[in-house]
Amino acid sequence: MSRIANSPLTAGTRSLIPLSSALPWLIAIAFLFGLPVVFPSGSALTIMNQMAITIIFALAYNMLLGQGGMLSFGHAVYMGLGGFFCMHVLNWVENDGLWLPLPLLPILGGLFGLLFAFLIGGFSTRRAGTVFAMISLGVGELIAACSIIIVVFFGGEEGVSGDRTMGPEFFGIDFAQQQEVYYLSAVWLIVSALAMYLFSRTPIGRIANAVRDNEERAEFLGYSQRNVRWISFCASGFFCGIAGALFAINFEILTEENLNLATSGEILLVTFLGGVGFFIGPIIGAVVFILLKTVLGLYTELWALYAGILFLLTVMFFPNGLTGLIAMHVGPYKRGRLGVLALPYIKMVGPLMVFILSGAAVFEILFHSREAATGEGEMTLYGLTFSSHGILPVAVAAGIAIASFLLLHRLAPQLREAWDAANPVDRRS
């Protein structure tokens, strides 16, 4: 009641979402629909479509990891199965005249994901912890391997492909163009994200938190921890299925790769990178990861190496992910002490950039000197063209990297002091 009274616009109305929490959603909607205007190129749309799909998948994954405390190593299965099923539906639409407007397809994908989550969750959610993680790994590998054996459903090594434009037109749209697919994905992204957010606010979502934190106490309160896990698992499977359907619509092909351990591991990375403790964490993780993969991937073959280093550093120093890093500043901001941090940050950003760029340069030069064909020793890096062979370029890059690191090292105490000043000791527990 007090929350509703806080907001004058909705005072007295029985609103589910007060305006103060609706505002971020409205901004997000406006942002999503404005994006293609700012970035109309085909490659930008390709990246944004991938992001939308990955965000839904990562949010669904975090329903388990963040909210339920369940670590799954085979979650690609539910997205993949939903996607495969949708691919078959698309083919029925094309070949057998099934009537289905494309925008409704994700519901079918979601239901199929839900069905499998229900079946597999029936035995896998009996226990939490390592047993759950290992069963998820086993089931994931089983289904991924089955995809090559059960050719009728999975299409073998080639996978299943189809054509999204063969269905009835949806208000004159046939979804032949990337942009139309983007808007479809964006709508489903908003719908699913909102639904998942609301799920986390329902009693069952809250109890999932309780079971994550202490299953015995939750059990004593009268909640079957197993059923709570099962329900979370099913809900997660449903949204994974939606992501799978959007994948099917976007790429028009599904293969074994959509089910295997690499995909399952990737979504774990994405979610953890963003931060499992926050609803928005997986969203940030997905955006950063896809940008790393596609944009950085255009510039360097070594993107996965950099992503790996970034990931490991995140786990070691910011276990709450990138969102956790942002959230660390909420305290100082509320206390009005963010200004204290500004100067040390500005001082450090220069050396940090130099360190990252020169460190990457060392890798790039070494890589080029080994990979280039004989007689093609020239490489261009940061606008400079030089020969990658010989010790000099590596030595220069390494020298700059070491110097900037030493500078950072000298500046670090200042930052620590400022941080302590911004977060008074009495506030720490």
Added chain:
Amino acid sequence: MNRFTTILLAAGISAATMGATYAADNIKIAFIDPLSGPFAATGKQGLAQYKFAAEELVNKKGGVLGGSKFEIVAFDNKISAKESLIQLKVAIDQGIRFIVQGNSSGVANALTDAIKKHNRRNPEDRVIFLNYSAVDPALTNDKCNFWHFRFDANADIKMDALTDIIKDNGNIKKVYLIGQDYSFGKAVAAAAVKFLGEKRPDIEIVGNELHPIGKVKDFTPYARKIIASGADAMITGNWGSDMVGLGKSVISAGFKNPIFTYYAATDGITKTFGEAGEGVVKLVGEGQLNPPVSDRADAYTKAFKAKNPDLDIGQPRITNVMEMLARAINDAGSATDMVKIGYALEGMEHDSLWGTKVKMRTVDHQAIQNVHILAHTKSGITHDYDNSGYGLKTESTVEMASADAPTTCKMDRPAQ
């Protein structure tokens, strides 16, 4: 008057600069193949050959359309169909209109399908698919389309030639077929059963099996089976790491009978077989390195080796792809009108660097050319593979193999 000259001048300058940028504009060709993962070695070698062929055979001869150069842009598809489609989109977004791909018929099937769809949906920026190595017969039969051109002999053509050799070998009574579990492996097995049944009905097929592609850790159990079956010969279409693994296991398990293959050379395979493969390993393929067919071919091979000491010309047909594409662009007078280029390419007859005529069949876009039976050997080798001293020597040749082979292809042709 003054104003008129200004306009004229301006128009002249802009036309000149336009012409200049047009001439200097590179024609980009997207190379979409595995550059990482278990089949990276095959992809890397293909890339080096494309770069070399584009430079030597096109750019050094003045390029096409009076000065435009070919530029090969590499995209790593990790041998995954999904990744290939993403890379295809990226390539198209970068304005690339020519796609070359070859490793894995599974990927080729996905690509040809996606390109067909793309060209239908986006008639203003169509692309052409130059398939240099994916030999699943379906690509030029049921799944054929106007935008796909295959430069390698397909699995049926190769098996036809291979079984001609087996036919005359009276010692072979039992044959074991083993391959990768995907469209190409299945096509090889089906073709082997068909042609052996026609040409040597007395041969018993003692084994016919498929294994998962790129996933078998240890081929030893398969090798044991092959030996225990008492096979006099083995036929496989395996390539890349699957060929290395299978070859290693079979030989270390003591198999000494002929091994008939499609791709048992380069990428470390020749080295693996080494002495044990002498007189045992036979390949069917196009392109003759040994003995060199001409001084030009000899010089080309030497120059490639000088530039890439660790790589080999494992896919000679790549020179045909580059030369024929260059000719088609010149004939069409445009590097952007894909329909014209497509029509220029189909039916084209070309004299290959490797001494054969290549004819791009109009009806299904399958290149018809001489197919050789090659022996893995040490004697008479001018250009070895894997720097091992061993290489492939032409034993016999089927001229313009399967030129009249039937096809089920029904192509929708765009209006000219």
Added chain:
Amino acid sequence: MSLFAVNILDGLVTGLLLFMLCSGLTLIFSMMGVLNFAHASFYMLGAYFGYQISAYVGFWPGLIFAPIIVGVAGALIERYGLRRVHQFGHVPELIFTFGLALLIEELVQFIWGKSQKAYEAPLALDFPAFAIAGNSFPAYKVFMIFMAMGIFLVLLYILTKTRIGMIIQAALSYPATVQNLGHNVPLVFMGVFGVGTAMAGLAGVIAGPVLGTFPGMAFQLGSIVFVTIVVGGLGSLWGALVASLLIGWLQTFAAAYNVGMSDLLIALGFEKPLDLANSALRDLWSLTLPQVGPILPYLLMVLILIMRPQGLLGKRET
């Protein structure tokens, strides 16, 4: 019958190789309570270091020095990485090792390139030791069998008969008490992690020439190693041995016999559909044992986890 005998030996080689990986992993788990996802990556590092050393001074020095390098690297990673993450809890720890596995694969690709390395067995062992009905058995595989068995015996002796083994076993169950007795438990942990990874490295040096040395080798083996220690029972050395051999034979025999599902179905009295190509069950009818082989270990693990979560010989629940 001769095929059967050969397969018993081949399965033994596979199983013992698996055991060399699992023994270290299961020790590390019982000590730190965390599954080390990067364990197979240390196996890969072993193979690559072994290859690099063998390129200069031959195979045998590599057999000694590569595992030492890997073990030191493992100990350092425990000291400066894992110990730091340990304070955040088990999930971040697990995710750390997962990220480490990815990073090691990328680093290996960066340093050695993406294609397979020509890592060969030493010439001294490059001959067929014996043959069973035409199927020859390489001497190198005999060497592998003896190496793995030797390691098992040494490990068993150290853990059960020596003072350091007693301290390790005690630290497993009562770390605080052992610490109070004046032993440096973190050092023991670091040592166990180093020895465990060194054993994985040794397995890599030995397996590299046979199974191939390429960047995907860790990933290929990674999950099967988990399956093995879960099936055997986490923390149990004997369990790891039994499960390794079981899975080694399971995979070998499944790949070796072309038993088809159709034979089984017909034997059970089902009738083969005439129009098989269009039947919805065509995959079931054409299924063969080698096709199913790779998934049998996972099936086994899921069943074991449902029926007996502590594993075959494990004492406590995971």
